[in-house]
Amino acid sequence: MRPYSTLMMFAAILLISIGVNAQSYQLNNEASTLNIDGTSNIHDWTIKAENTGGNLSLDFDDSSLEDIKQLEFTVMAKSLMSGKSGMDKNTYKALNTNKHKQITFKLQDVQSIEKVSTGIYNVKTTGSLEIAGTKRDIKLDFKLKSSSNAITLTGEHKLNMTSFGVEAPTAMFGTITTGEDVVVKFESQFNN
Template sequence: MRTIELNGVLIITILLVIFASHNLLAQQFNLNNSKSTMSIFGTSSLHDWEEVIEEQSGSIQLSTEGEMAIVNLNVSVVAESIKSDKPAMDKNTYKALKTDTYKSITFKMTDFKNMTDLGNSEYQVTVSGKLSISGVTKIVDLTFKMKTTTNAVTLEGEKSLNMKDYGIEPPKALFGTITTGEKVTIKFKSILTN
């Protein structure tokens, strides 16, 4: 009976050590919305424009076993938190994005492609993942710079997209006299902390 108890304690101890070591080798950081920035830049027949994303969330999981690698990365944006300084433009944006039905824009990594060490805990990273906008999901590559510290990860980069690839008709204003360009560029600086 004593041997069975000791074996049980030994098995539990081994499992705890394995679980603890896994946590040490894979560390998760969560996106800090108040410290992160994300903006959308575009063109129109009148002037260039910018919209700011006010609500985003997400996480990154890094593996430090051997070479640094990203195990998991996901970001979610509240579609109606996309704001300009013009309420009419915001209304057109939400209509184009069909925010009545599709509340979020999401990116979920599916493939960690490569990482180049730039020195000073900075890396050039390329991942591939599912980008879902207005109910349309496409696989896209995303390249960005990543800087790591003990308590935080900073991701900084940009991605150009064609709205029509996601079934989005570029918004128009003033009865169609002002037209928006099909292409937009999303620029981000995401701060993730543990």
């Protein structure tokens, strides 16, 4: 056997024995939820995202999560529904949905992955969030649960909408005003 072919065989065996494998997943919109909770001078409110999508790519080493290679998440802006047509109309106007059709998050960096128990991890990341055409870097922390057929990300994140150039919607000629801060709560299921 030539030294070159011996070296190639050794390298192949080494790669196989390391056991790291990348797995890709697609967001399951039907099994996922994303709610935006906010306040007003009258009552608190919730908007639900009806149309979401995304991709997730993970590296596992012997069934243990090693790294997140890709995480992209998209909300169709006009799929945000409160159950009240007047509020939805004001929301779409504030988000300028005719021009900016999507709200997107793209992973930039993973700060830490902490194993809590078998298949459950606390993850700290940074990423780029785009709302109404304005991009901001944010820190996004979530719990990742891995099972045989799905990955579920669960978390929440507080946002000040004015930092994205979005004015808090008003109604009834300005007598109803909403707060600038909202809390985004998500449970996103990805399947391969």
